[in-house]
Amino acid sequence: MPELPEVETIAQGLAKRVTGDVVESVWLGQKKEPLKSPAEEIAATLERSRIAAVRRMGKHIVFDLEKNGVAQTRLSGKNRKGHKSSGKAATPAASERSWAAGSAPLKAQWIVHLGMTGRLQICAPDWEIEKHTHAIVKLASGRELRFVDPRRFGRLSVATGADFDAGGVEPLEIDTDQFIERFRGRKTPIKSALLNQALLRGVGNIYADESLFRAGIRPRRRAATIAREKLNKLLVAIKEVLREAIALGGSSISDYVGADGEEGFFQLQHRVYGREGEPCLVCQTSIKRVVIAGRSSHYCPKCQK
DNA sequence: ACTATTTCCTGGATGC
DNA sequence: TGCATCCAGGAAATAG
Numbered sequence: 001m002p003e004l005p006e007v008e009t010i011a012q013g014l015a016k017r018v019t020g021d022v023v024e025s026v027w028l029g030q031k032k033e034p035l036k037s038p039a040e041e042i043a044a045t046l047e048r049s050r051i052a053a054v055r056r057m058g059k060h061i062v063f064d065l066e067k068n069g070v071a072q073t074r075l076s077g078k079n080r081k082g083h084k085s086s087g088k089a090a091t092p093a094a095s096e097r098s099w100a101a102g103s104a105p106l107k108a109q110w111i112v113h114l115g116m117t118g119r120l121q122i123c124a125p126d127w128e129i130e131k132h133t134h135a136i137v138k139l140a141s142g143r144e145l146r147f148v149d150p151r152r153f154g155r156l157s158v159a160t161g162a163d164f165d166a167g168g169v170e171p172l173e174i175d176t177d178q179f180i181e182r183f184r185g186r187k188t189p190i191k192s193a194l195l196n197q198a199l200l201r202g203v204g205n206i207y208a209d210e211s212l213f214r215a216g217i218r219p220r221r222r223a224a225t226i227a228r229e230k231l232n233k234l235l236v237a238i239k240e241v242l243r244e245a246i247a248l249g250g251s252s253i254s255d256y257v258g259a260d261g262e263e264g265f266f267q268l269q270h271r272v273y274g275r276e277g278e279p280c281l282v283c284q285t286s287i288k289r290v291v292i293a294g295r296s297s298h299y300c301p302k303c304q305k
Numbered sequence: 306a307c308t309a310t311t312t313c314c315t316g317g318a319t320g321c
Numbered sequence: 322t323g324c325a326t327c328c329a330g331g332a333a334a335t336a337g
Contacts, residue, residue, distance in 0.1 A: 001330065033313075059331080116330055117315080132315085151314045153331060188308060197332075205330065294310075295330065 002114045004171065004202030005245035008056045009264060010120065015054035017122055022050045022140040023065075029134040034118075034149060036111075036157035045108050045158040046137060052107075057166040058201030061112040061120070066105035108160045115153025121146045168201035171238050179235045183223045190226060190234075191219035192293040203238065206273045207245065209298045211238040213272045218304045219297040220290070244269065272298040 002010065026043040028035065035042065049065035056062070112120060121130075125144050129136070135147040135156060147156060169178065182199050183190070193199060194208040203211070212219050214237035217230060226234070250264030267274075271281050276289035280300040289298050 003331095113331080115314090115332085149314095150316070151330090153314065155332090186307085192308085195331080293308095296328095 001116050001204065001206070002118075002250070003059060003204035003207050004056070004242055005207070005248075005266065006250035006264060007059050007061060007114065007202070008246050009250045010114070011054050011056040011061050014061065014120060014122070018051050018139065018145060019053060020051065021143075023047055024138045024140055026138070027136040031134055031152060033152040034134045034147070034154055034156055036155045041160070042110070042135075042156060042158050045160055046110055049108065049110075050105070056202075057164065058168060058170070058197060059113060059204065060164070060166055061114070062164060063110040063112070065108045065110060067108065068105060108158060109164045111155075111157045111159060111164050112147065113155040115149060115151065115155065117151040118147065118149035118154030121148060166201050167198045168196075169199075171200050171202055171235075172242060174200065174235070176232050176235060180228055180231050183231055184226075184228070186223035188223060189220045189292050190217060190223045191295070191297050193223045194238075195293065195295065200238075202242075205295050205297075206270070207238070207241055209273045210241045210271060213299060213304060214241060216304050218301075219292055219299055221305075272300060274298065 023046045026046045028039045028043060045065065049067045051063055052066045053064040054061065055064070112118070114120075122143055122145055125138070125142070127144075129146075130148050132150040132152075133146055133148045134152075134154075137145040139145060147154070169182070174182075179200075183193055186193050188196075191208055191212065194203050194211070195205065209219065211234060215230065215234040217226060217234060245264075245266040248264055248266040248269065250266055272287050275287045276298060278287050279285065280287055280303060283300065283302045285300055285302040287298055288301055289296055291297065
Protein backbone atom coordinates (compact mmCIF):
# COMPACT_ATOMS: atom_id res chain seq x y z
CA MET A 1 0.00 0.00 0.00
CA PRO A 2 2.08 2.84 -1.27
CA GLU A 3 2.08 6.01 0.82
CA LEU A 4 4.41 8.98 0.53
CA PRO A 5 7.74 7.17 1.12
CA GLU A 6 6.87 4.33 -1.24
CA VAL A 7 5.61 6.67 -3.94
CA GLU A 8 8.72 8.82 -3.51
CA THR A 9 10.91 5.75 -3.95
CA ILE A 10 8.98 4.63 -7.01
CA ALA A 11 8.96 8.10 -8.59
CA GLN A 12 12.72 8.44 -8.09
CA GLY A 13 13.31 5.02 -9.63
CA LEU A 14 11.10 5.83 -12.60
CA ALA A 15 12.71 9.23 -13.07
CA LYS A 16 16.11 7.58 -13.33
CA ARG A 17 14.90 5.14 -15.96
CA VAL A 18 12.48 7.00 -18.21
CA THR A 19 13.33 10.69 -18.09
CA GLY A 20 13.98 11.89 -21.61
CA ASP A 21 12.23 8.95 -23.23
CA VAL A 22 9.41 9.58 -25.68
CA VAL A 23 6.02 7.88 -25.75
CA GLU A 24 5.30 6.23 -29.08
CA SER A 25 1.90 4.73 -28.41
CA VAL A 26 -0.49 3.85 -25.64
CA TRP A 27 -2.79 0.90 -25.08
CA LEU A 28 -5.51 1.15 -22.45
CA GLY A 29 -7.57 -1.77 -21.15
CA GLN A 30 -11.34 -2.02 -21.12
CA LYS A 31 -11.81 -1.71 -17.36
CA LYS A 32 -13.03 1.79 -16.68
CA GLU A 33 -12.26 2.13 -12.95
CA PRO A 34 -8.56 2.92 -13.33
CA LEU A 35 -9.21 5.75 -15.78
CA LYS A 36 -10.08 9.08 -14.25
CA SER A 37 -9.73 10.94 -17.53
CA PRO A 38 -11.33 9.67 -20.76
CA ALA A 39 -9.20 6.99 -22.43
CA GLU A 40 -8.84 8.96 -25.68
CA GLU A 41 -7.63 12.00 -23.78
CA ILE A 42 -5.04 10.02 -21.85
CA ALA A 43 -3.78 8.36 -25.02
CA ALA A 44 -3.74 11.59 -27.05
CA THR A 45 -1.89 13.46 -24.31
CA LEU A 46 0.75 10.79 -23.84
CA GLU A 47 1.42 9.87 -27.44
CA ARG A 48 4.44 11.60 -28.96
CA SER A 49 5.19 13.31 -25.65
CA ARG A 50 8.64 13.44 -24.13
CA ILE A 51 8.90 12.58 -20.44
CA ALA A 52 10.65 15.66 -19.07
CA ALA A 53 10.51 14.62 -15.41
CA VAL A 54 8.90 12.19 -12.98
CA ARG A 55 8.09 13.36 -9.49
CA ARG A 56 5.81 12.75 -6.53
CA MET A 57 2.98 14.93 -5.26
CA GLY A 58 1.32 13.46 -2.19
CA LYS A 59 0.63 9.85 -3.17
CA HIS A 60 0.51 10.71 -6.86
CA ILE A 61 3.24 10.05 -9.41
CA VAL A 62 3.38 12.95 -11.85
CA PHE A 63 5.00 12.59 -15.28
CA ASP A 64 5.78 16.01 -16.73
CA LEU A 65 5.26 15.80 -20.46
CA GLU A 66 6.46 18.01 -23.26
CA LYS A 67 5.20 17.83 -26.75
CA ASN A 68 6.09 19.58 -29.93
CA GLY A 69 3.77 22.57 -30.11
CA VAL A 70 2.47 21.79 -33.56
CA ALA A 71 1.37 18.26 -32.76
CA GLN A 72 -0.23 19.32 -29.48
CA THR A 73 -2.21 22.09 -31.13
CA ARG A 74 -3.61 19.69 -33.67
CA LEU A 75 -4.67 17.21 -30.97
CA SER A 76 -6.21 19.82 -28.75
CA GLY A 77 -8.30 21.19 -31.57
CA LYS A 78 -9.62 17.76 -32.34
CA ASN A 79 -10.30 16.52 -28.82
CA ARG A 80 -11.27 19.42 -26.70
CA LYS A 81 -14.23 21.70 -27.04
CA GLY A 82 -13.66 25.41 -27.27
CA HIS A 83 -9.97 25.02 -27.83
CA LYS A 84 -9.15 26.51 -31.17
CA SER A 85 -6.15 25.75 -33.27
CA SER A 86 -3.63 28.51 -32.81
CA GLY A 87 -2.81 28.85 -36.47
CA LYS A 88 0.83 27.87 -36.13
CA ALA A 89 2.25 26.31 -39.27
CA ALA A 90 1.46 22.61 -38.98
CA THR A 91 3.82 21.14 -41.48
CA PRO A 92 4.84 17.48 -41.24
CA ALA A 93 8.45 18.56 -41.21
CA ALA A 94 7.87 20.68 -38.12
CA SER A 95 6.20 17.89 -36.18
CA GLU A 96 9.16 15.63 -36.81
CA ARG A 97 11.75 18.10 -35.67
CA SER A 98 13.86 17.21 -32.66
CA TRP A 99 12.40 18.14 -29.28
CA ALA A 100 14.93 20.84 -28.62
CA ALA A 101 14.19 22.65 -31.84
CA GLY A 102 11.33 24.92 -32.80
CA SER A 103 8.78 26.72 -30.65
CA ALA A 104 8.42 26.19 -26.90
CA PRO A 105 7.01 22.73 -26.12
CA LEU A 106 3.45 22.44 -24.86
CA LYS A 107 3.26 20.97 -21.43
CA ALA A 108 0.94 18.40 -19.89
CA GLN A 109 1.06 15.87 -17.08
CA TRP A 110 0.26 12.22 -16.69
CA ILE A 111 -0.84 11.44 -13.16
CA VAL A 112 -0.76 7.96 -11.69
CA HIS A 113 -2.21 6.99 -8.32
CA LEU A 114 -1.26 3.46 -7.34
CA GLY A 115 -4.12 2.92 -4.92
CA MET A 116 -3.52 -0.24 -2.90
CA THR A 117 -2.07 -2.66 -5.38
CA GLY A 118 -1.03 -0.60 -8.40
CA ARG A 119 2.42 -1.07 -9.94
CA LEU A 120 4.29 0.58 -12.78
CA GLN A 121 6.65 -1.83 -14.46
CA ILE A 122 9.30 -1.07 -17.04
CA CYS A 123 9.99 -4.05 -19.23
CA ALA A 124 10.83 -5.41 -22.65
CA PRO A 125 7.87 -5.68 -25.05
CA ASP A 126 8.10 -9.48 -25.08
CA TRP A 127 7.55 -9.80 -21.36
CA GLU A 128 4.42 -11.70 -20.48
CA ILE A 129 1.52 -9.32 -20.00
CA GLU A 130 0.43 -9.84 -16.43
CA LYS A 131 -3.15 -10.33 -15.44
CA HIS A 132 -4.76 -6.98 -14.46
CA THR A 133 -2.59 -4.94 -16.81
CA HIS A 134 -4.62 -1.80 -17.56
CA ALA A 135 -2.20 0.32 -19.56
CA ILE A 136 0.83 -0.23 -21.77
CA VAL A 137 2.92 2.75 -22.81
CA LYS A 138 5.40 2.03 -25.61
CA LEU A 139 8.59 4.07 -25.36
CA ALA A 140 10.93 5.16 -28.12
CA SER A 141 13.77 3.39 -26.28
CA GLY A 142 12.04 0.13 -27.13
CA ARG A 143 10.83 -0.57 -23.61
CA GLU A 144 7.31 -0.55 -22.25
CA LEU A 145 5.91 1.12 -19.16
CA ARG A 146 2.96 -0.89 -17.86
CA PHE A 147 0.36 -0.19 -15.23
CA VAL A 148 -0.81 -3.29 -13.39
CA ASP A 149 -3.43 -3.13 -10.65
CA PRO A 150 -5.43 -6.17 -9.51
CA ARG A 151 -7.69 -4.34 -7.10
CA ARG A 152 -8.26 -1.38 -9.40
CA PHE A 153 -8.07 1.25 -6.68
CA GLY A 154 -5.37 2.98 -8.68
CA ARG A 155 -6.16 5.86 -11.04
CA LEU A 156 -4.73 7.26 -14.24
CA SER A 157 -5.44 10.76 -15.43
CA VAL A 158 -3.96 13.63 -17.40
CA ALA A 159 -3.80 17.37 -16.79
CA THR A 160 -3.63 19.43 -19.96
CA GLY A 161 -5.01 22.91 -19.37
CA ALA A 162 -3.72 23.76 -15.91
CA ASP A 163 -1.16 22.00 -13.72
CA PHE A 164 -2.37 19.07 -11.67
CA ASP A 165 -3.59 20.09 -8.23
CA ALA A 166 -3.00 17.38 -5.64
CA GLY A 167 -4.69 19.38 -2.87
CA GLY A 168 -3.30 19.67 0.64
CA VAL A 169 0.28 20.51 1.56
CA GLU A 170 3.40 18.38 1.43
CA PRO A 171 4.18 17.15 4.97
CA LEU A 172 7.92 17.52 4.42
CA GLU A 173 7.48 21.14 3.36
CA ILE A 174 4.83 22.43 5.78
CA ASP A 175 6.00 24.54 8.72
CA THR A 176 4.74 24.41 12.29
CA ASP A 177 2.43 27.41 12.05
CA GLN A 178 0.81 26.16 8.87
CA PHE A 179 0.39 22.70 10.36
CA ILE A 180 -1.20 23.96 13.55
CA GLU A 181 -3.49 26.26 11.61
CA ARG A 182 -4.69 23.37 9.48
CA PHE A 183 -5.26 20.89 12.28
CA ARG A 184 -6.40 22.90 15.26
CA GLY A 185 -10.12 23.39 15.63
CA ARG A 186 -10.98 20.11 13.91
CA LYS A 187 -13.41 17.98 15.84
CA THR A 188 -12.44 14.84 14.00
CA PRO A 189 -10.04 12.30 15.53
CA ILE A 190 -6.43 13.23 14.81
CA LYS A 191 -5.99 9.95 12.94
CA SER A 192 -8.76 10.87 10.50
CA ALA A 193 -7.34 14.35 10.05
CA LEU A 194 -3.91 12.90 9.21
CA LEU A 195 -5.49 10.70 6.56
CA ASN A 196 -7.33 13.66 5.03
CA GLN A 197 -5.36 14.41 1.87
CA ALA A 198 -6.95 17.85 1.56
CA LEU A 199 -5.09 18.87 4.73
CA LEU A 200 -1.81 17.03 4.41
CA ARG A 201 -1.03 14.97 1.34
CA GLY A 202 0.84 11.69 1.33
CA VAL A 203 0.33 10.33 4.84
CA GLY A 204 -1.59 7.05 4.87
CA ASN A 205 -2.55 4.50 7.47
CA ILE A 206 0.89 3.16 8.30
CA TYR A 207 2.69 6.47 8.70
CA ALA A 208 -0.23 8.06 10.55
CA ASP A 209 -0.07 5.31 13.18
CA GLU A 210 3.71 5.42 13.41
CA SER A 211 3.78 9.21 13.74
CA LEU A 212 1.10 9.24 16.44
CA PHE A 213 3.05 6.66 18.41
CA ARG A 214 6.23 8.71 18.26
CA ALA A 215 4.35 11.83 19.31
CA GLY A 216 2.56 10.00 22.15
CA ILE A 217 -0.94 10.83 20.92
CA ARG A 218 -3.83 8.39 20.78
CA PRO A 219 -5.39 8.09 17.34
CA ARG A 220 -8.89 8.84 18.68
CA ARG A 221 -7.92 12.15 20.27
CA ARG A 222 -9.88 14.98 18.69
CA ALA A 223 -7.52 17.24 16.81
CA ALA A 224 -9.06 20.29 18.49
CA THR A 225 -8.10 19.06 21.98
CA ILE A 226 -4.39 18.72 21.24
CA ALA A 227 -2.17 21.50 22.58
CA ARG A 228 -0.06 23.47 20.12
CA GLU A 229 3.12 22.09 21.64
CA LYS A 230 1.88 18.55 21.14
CA LEU A 231 0.85 19.28 17.55
CA ASN A 232 4.33 20.58 16.92
CA LYS A 233 5.72 17.36 18.32
CA LEU A 234 3.44 15.46 15.97
CA LEU A 235 4.70 17.33 12.95
CA VAL A 236 8.29 16.63 13.97
CA ALA A 237 7.38 12.94 14.32
CA ILE A 238 5.69 12.87 10.90
CA LYS A 239 8.72 14.37 9.19
CA GLU A 240 11.06 12.04 11.04
CA VAL A 241 9.06 8.93 10.16
CA LEU A 242 8.70 9.91 6.51
CA ARG A 243 12.38 10.76 6.10
CA GLU A 244 13.50 7.52 7.73
CA ALA A 245 11.10 5.54 5.57
CA ILE A 246 12.25 7.22 2.36
CA ALA A 247 15.85 6.46 3.32
CA LEU A 248 14.94 2.78 3.65
CA GLY A 249 13.00 2.65 0.38
CA GLY A 250 9.56 2.54 2.00
CA SER A 251 7.68 -0.30 3.68
CA SER A 252 7.28 -3.53 1.76
CA ILE A 253 4.15 -5.21 2.97
CA SER A 254 1.61 -6.81 0.72
CA ASP A 255 2.27 -5.79 -2.89
CA TYR A 256 4.71 -2.95 -2.74
CA VAL A 257 8.04 -3.06 -4.54
CA GLY A 258 10.08 -0.19 -5.95
CA ALA A 259 10.53 0.73 -9.59
CA ASP A 260 13.19 -1.90 -10.09
CA GLY A 261 11.29 -4.55 -8.15
CA GLU A 262 13.40 -4.09 -5.04
CA GLU A 263 11.76 -4.15 -1.64
CA GLY A 264 11.75 -1.43 0.97
CA PHE A 265 12.77 -2.08 4.54
CA PHE A 266 10.90 0.38 6.70
CA GLN A 267 8.41 -2.30 7.77
CA LEU A 268 11.17 -3.55 10.05
CA GLN A 269 10.99 -0.21 11.85
CA HIS A 270 7.24 -0.27 12.46
CA ARG A 271 6.58 0.20 16.16
CA VAL A 272 2.80 -0.16 16.22
CA TYR A 273 1.43 -0.78 12.72
CA GLY A 274 0.51 -4.45 12.32
CA ARG A 275 1.67 -5.26 15.86
CA GLU A 276 -1.66 -5.82 17.60
CA GLY A 277 -1.20 -7.91 20.76
CA GLU A 278 2.59 -7.62 20.62
CA PRO A 279 4.50 -5.80 23.37
CA CYS A 280 5.20 -2.09 23.02
CA LEU A 281 8.87 -1.66 22.20
CA VAL A 282 9.10 1.05 24.87
CA CYS A 283 6.98 -0.21 27.79
CA GLN A 284 5.96 -3.80 26.91
CA THR A 285 2.26 -2.97 27.09
CA SER A 286 0.21 -4.92 24.56
CA ILE A 287 -0.41 -2.89 21.37
CA LYS A 288 -4.08 -2.25 20.75
CA ARG A 289 -5.99 -2.11 17.49
CA VAL A 290 -9.17 -0.11 17.01
CA VAL A 291 -11.07 0.96 13.92
CA ILE A 292 -11.23 4.68 13.18
CA ALA A 293 -12.82 5.99 10.02
CA GLY A 294 -12.94 2.40 8.82
CA ARG A 295 -9.18 2.01 9.18
CA SER A 296 -7.18 -0.21 11.48
CA SER A 297 -5.44 2.00 13.99
CA HIS A 298 -2.65 0.69 16.19
CA TYR A 299 -1.40 2.30 19.36
CA CYS A 300 0.14 1.74 22.77
CA PRO A 301 -2.42 2.56 25.50
CA LYS A 302 0.33 3.48 27.93
CA CYS A 303 2.66 5.54 25.74
CA GLN A 304 -0.11 7.36 23.89
CA LYS A 305 -2.61 9.63 25.63
C1' DA B 306 -18.60 23.79 5.99
C1' DC B 307 -17.65 19.65 8.35
C1' DT B 308 -17.89 15.06 9.60
C1' DA B 309 -19.14 10.17 9.35
C1' DT B 310 -20.29 6.24 6.66
C1' DT B 311 -20.51 3.44 2.59
C1' DT B 312 -18.73 1.78 -1.71
C1' DC B 313 -15.54 0.17 -4.93
C1' DC B 314 -12.14 -4.20 -6.01
C1' DT B 315 -9.36 -8.94 -5.74
C1' DG B 316 -6.42 -12.17 -3.56
C1' DG B 317 -4.83 -14.18 0.40
C1' DA B 318 -5.96 -15.97 4.90
C1' DT B 319 -9.09 -18.21 7.79
C1' DG B 320 -12.97 -21.19 9.23
C1' DC B 321 -15.83 -25.23 9.08
C1' DT C 322 -10.34 -30.49 -0.38
C1' DG C 323 -13.56 -27.24 -1.20
C1' DC C 324 -16.27 -23.49 -0.54
C1' DA C 325 -17.80 -19.38 1.91
C1' DT C 326 -16.52 -15.45 4.51
C1' DC C 327 -13.65 -11.83 6.00
C1' DC C 328 -10.18 -8.42 5.59
C1' DA C 329 -6.78 -5.11 3.63
C1' DG C 330 -7.51 0.40 2.58
C1' DG C 331 -7.42 5.40 -0.51
C1' DA C 332 -10.59 8.30 -2.10
C1' DA C 333 -14.95 9.38 -4.09
C1' DA C 334 -19.74 9.45 -3.22
C1' DT C 335 -23.43 9.79 -0.14
C1' DA C 336 -25.81 11.00 4.02
C1' DG C 337 -26.35 13.57 8.07
